[in-house]
Amino acid sequence: MSGGVRAATGTAALTTELPVGRSTGWWGMVMFVVTEATLFACLLGSYFYLRFQFGAQWPPPGIAPPTLLKPLVMTAVLLPSSLPVIWAEHGIRRGQRWRLRTGLAATFLLGATFLALQANEYAEKLREFTLTTNAYGSLFYVITGFHGLHVLVGLTMIGWLLAASLRGGSFGAHRHDRVRNAAIYWHFVDLVWVAILFTIYLSPRL
C-alpha cells in the first residue's frame, strides 16, 4: 500500500475541496431553531389557553381589538427580508462577495425598519394598556417583545456577518457555513412573526 498515492486519492484529499454532506453547524442551528420554535409554541399556546379560559370578550373590557394596518405593514417589511439573504447566500456559494454584501445590507435595512415600526406600535399601545394592566397586556408585550428580541438578535447576526464580509478573508465558495446558519435563524424569526400576527392580531377577530 503506497502511502503517497493513497494520500492523494484518499477520500480525505478528495473531500477537502468541496464540503460534502451537512455540517455539524447546520445541524446545531436546526436543533436550536427547533427548541426555540417549541418555546414560541408554548408561548402562543399559553395565549390561547388564557384567552379561552377567560370568557367571551377578548381582549378584556377596556382594551380595543387590535387594528390591523400597522402589523400588516410590518409583515410586508419583515417577510420579504428573507429574500435578500437567500440571494446573498446563493451568491457566496459561487464566490460572489458583492452579492453577499448587498444582500446582507438589504436584509439588515428591512429588519431595522421592522424594529422601528414595532417601537412605534408600542408607543401607541402603551397609551392604551401596559404590561401590568391585565393578562392580555402581559401576553401582548411579552409575546411581541420576545419576538422583537429575536429580531434584534437576528439583526446582530446579520450585521456581524456584514462586518466580517467587508473585512475580507472570511467567506467564499468553500466557506459559508456561518452565512447559511444565520440565514436559517433569520428565516425562523420571519416565520414566527406570521404565527404571532395570526395569534395577536387576527385571532381576536375570528
Add this chain to the structure above:
Amino acid sequence: MSTTAAPVPGASREQLDRLEEHWGERPSLRAWLTTVDHKKIGRRYLVTAGLFFALAGLSALAMRTQLARPEAGLLSPQEYNQLFTMHGTAMIFLFATPMLFGFGNFLVPLLIGARDMAFPKLNALGYWIFLFAGLFMWASLPFGAAPNAGWFAYVPLTGQQQTPGLHMDVYSLGLLFLGIATAAGSINFIVTALKLRAPGMSLNRVPLFVWAIVATGFMVIFALPALNLDNAMLFLDRRFGTHFFDPEAGGNVLLWQHLFWIFGHPDVYIIVMPALGIVSAVLPAFTRRGVVGYVLVVFAIVAISIISFGVWVHHMFATGLPRLSYSFFSAASTIITIPSGIQIFAWLATMLLGRLVVRVPLLFVIGFIVTFVLGGFTGTMFALTVFDQQVTDSYFVVAHFHYVLVGGAVFPILAAVYYWLPKITGRMYHEGLGRWAFWLVFAGMHVTFFPMHLYGLFGMPRRVYTYPSEPGWDAWNLVSTVGSYLLAVGLLLVLAGVVHAIRRGRPAPPDPWGGDTLEWSTDSPPKPYNFAVLPQVHSLHPTWDESSRESMGAGAEADRVLADGRRTLLTSELDGRRERVVEMPASSWQPLLLALAMLLFFTAMLFAWYPVAAVAAVAVAGTVATWLWPPRRPERELGVSA
C-alpha cells in the same frame, strides 16, 4: 476474564507524537480553565453532580432525622420547607440529569469512535454554566433564602404575595440559567451522534447507550422550553407585575401546572432514559452476549420519548379538569408501560440466555431491575384516576417516585460508576468494598422507602415538617430514618471505593470486562485523542469483532489517522459513510468568560441591579460575537470570484 492488551495501534511512532502534540495539554491552571477535552469535561460533570448529590443527600438526612419521631423540633417549618425543596430540585436538576450528561460526555465520543464532541467549546460552556447555576441555587440556603415551595413550585403559593423574599426568584432564575446548559448539552449529543460516528457505524450499529442519550436530547429540546417559559412568566409575575397566573386580572393558575408537567413528565424519562441506556451498556459485558432484541429496544426508546409527551395531565388528576381528558391521559399513561416492559423483558432475556458474571456493576443492575419494577408497579396504580385521587399528596407518592428515581437513576448511575471507573481513572476498584456498598445501598433504599407506602396509605401527608403521634406512623417513620442512615453509609462506601481506586487501585487494563463497545478498544484512561486510528466499524459489537479491531491495528488506513492537526471525521447521518475531515477547536478562555458573564447577568437580575444586568448582557453578546468570528483565510482557500 479476558484482559487483552491495548491493540498495537496501526499508527507510526511519529504519527503518535504528532497526535500528542495537537491534542495533549500540559497540566497548568490555564489548561485546567480553558480545556475543551470531552473526557475532562465529562469527569468534571461527574464530580460536580456528585457534590450536589451529597448536598441534596445531606438535606434528606436532616429531614429524616427531624421525622424520626413525632413532634420533633430539630428543624423549623421554614427550614424544612427549604430543605425539601432544595433536595427535590437539586436531585432532579443538579444531580440526575447532569450526572448522566457527565457519563454521556465522557462516553459518547468514545462509544462512536470520535475524538471529541461535535461542539467542544459549547461543551465546556455547558459545564461552567451547570457549575455556576448549581452554586447560584445552593448559595441561597445558608442565607435562608432558598426556594421553599416544593420542587414544582405551584402558583399561587409561589406568587409574590404568598412567598415574598428571594426564594422563588432563586428558583426561577437558577433553573433558567441551568436550562441553557441542558439545552446546549442535548444539542451537542444529538449532533455528535449524527455526524461524528466512526465510518461504518450505520444506525443499526449504534450502541444502545448512544440511542438513549440521543432520545434524551430530543426530549430535552422539546420539553425544556415549557419549563423555561413557565419560569420566565413566574419571574415576570413576581418581579414586574405581569398577570399570567393571576385570576383577578385574566390569568390562570392552572397554566403553571400545565406547562410544568408538559416538561415534568418527559423529564422523568429524561432522567431515567440514559440510565436505562447504562443498563443496556453494562449487561453485555456481564452476560457475555449482546442485549436481546436490539431493534425492539431501540423501538422502545423512541416510543417512550414520544409517548412521554402525552401523559402530563396524570399529575393533575386532582385538579378538576374535564372527565374525558382524564380518560385520554389515563390511557396514554397505561400505554407507556408497554415499551418500558419491552426493555425490562429484553434485559431479563439477556440475563437468562447469557452467562452471568456477577460483579458489582451487575449487582447494581439487578438492584435496579427489582426496585424499578416495584416503582413501575405503584406507578401503574396511579394511572387509575380513582386510586390517584385517594393517595395524591400522601407519602405513598413519595415512596413511589423514590422507587422510580433511586431505582431508575441512582442504581444505574452506581453501576456505571463501577463499570467505567477503570476506563475513566485507569484504576480498578476493590470488589469486596463494592459489594458491601451495594448491599448497604440496596437494603438502605428499601428500608427507607418501603415503609413510606404504608404510612402513606395510613394517611400521612407529604411535605409536613412534623406529625402528631398516630398509630402506624411513629414506628414506621423511625424505620425510614434508620434506613436512610444505612443508605448514607452505603453511599459513603461507594465514595471510599472510588477514592481507594484512585489512590491505591491496581492499574486497569484497556478492557477489564471484555466489553463489546469501542471505548474498550482504547487505553485506560484514553489518550487525549481517544483513538490513534479512528476505527472502521463492522458490527454492533466492534470490540468483539475481529475486523473492527483490525481496522485500528495492523489493517489501519492512513486516512483514518489524521495526525496533521486537531482533526476528526464527519460521516453521513444514517449509514455512517465517510464524508470529510474537520478541524476541531482547541482550548479557549471563551467558555469560562461567557459563563461568568451569564452568572453576572443572573445574579444582577436576582438582586434587581438592572444596569449591571444590561452590562452583563452586552458582555455575553460580545463574547459570543468574538467566539464565532470567522478566522481570516487566504482568498484561494475561500474560493472568491468577485
